[in-house]
Amino acid sequence: MTTPDQSSPHDEFKRGIKECAPMLVGMLPWALILGVQGGQKGMSWLEMLLMTAMNFAGGSEFAAVNLWQNPLPVALIAAVTFMINSRHILMGAALAPYLNGLPLKKVLPALFFMTDESWAMGLADAQKRKALGLPAFSLPYYAGNCMVIYIVWISFAAVGAAVGPMFGDVAAWGFGMAFPAVFLVLLRGMWKGFAAARPWLVSLAVAVTVYLTADGAWYVPAGALSGLAAAYWWGKPK
Known part of the structure; x- marks a missing residue:
């Protein structure tokens, strides 16, 4: 095999x-x-x-x-x-x-x-x-x-x-x-579990908020950058 x-x-x-x-x-x-x-x-x-x-x-x-x-x-x-x-x-x-x-x-x-x-x-x-x-x-x-x-x-x-x-x-x-x-x-x-998914949820929440409150495609970079920031924050050594 x-x-x-x-x-x-x-x-x-x-x-x-x-x-x-x-x-x-x-x-x-x-x-x-x-x-x-x-x-x-x-x-x-x-x-x-x-x-x-x-x-x-x-x-x-x-x-x-x-x-x-x-x-x-x-x-x-x-x-x-x-x-x-x-x-x-x-x-x-x-x-x-x-x-x-x-x-x-x-x-x-x-x-x-x-x-x-x-x-x-x-x-x-x-x-x-x-x-x-x-x-x-x-x-x-x-x-x-x-x-x-x-x-x-x-x-x-x-x-x-x-x-x-x-x-x-x-x-x-x-x-x-x-x-x-x-x-x-x-x-x-x-x-990989809820803890690992927290940046996804932050990205989703920010993207939805920007989509509902701002014209254009700003929700895309807003969601991406907020998710990246959340991943960095929760990924920092304690």
Whole structure:
């Protein structure tokens, strides 16, 4: 029998694909919704394909589609995209200790293809491997995650944009619950008890408060920074 430390890069890559596959049930309809909304705003399938391929981050893509109009508010879209994607700075910082020792030519693609889902799965896998005394970060496993998520997301978003004008209000279909369900599953897999989850709860409370009291996407950096501050506070040596 092959043990985890004897797994080949090919086996690890396939493991990443296999473990990521159930998540696609939630991602696929969400990608279609993004594409359909873009198509209804006048985006072509090629524009949607290029946007999702170069700015691989679902939340900011939805924001960009909502702001899409003629003339195109480029500066506003860029600012909102940066604001929403600022959470990736913190995600990258959390993943950075596990990327030590990798050459820059591998680290940069790993960070480019990092999404909420691939980050959560890669980090959870690294923590499990570390607990088993194995090399913490499995780049082939992470690459399998990223490849599946990337191809499915940009492909179905492009398909959605191509057929978008044929549909009405897709938000009324109820597919919007699919993505939150995916995140709940990811959080469940990272659950280590209430004490460890306190920064999550602080982040949630602050994000909800800012969302209800301020316009724009300020709730994203507010929730991220408050969660980071809470984690630092409770993580200080006593």
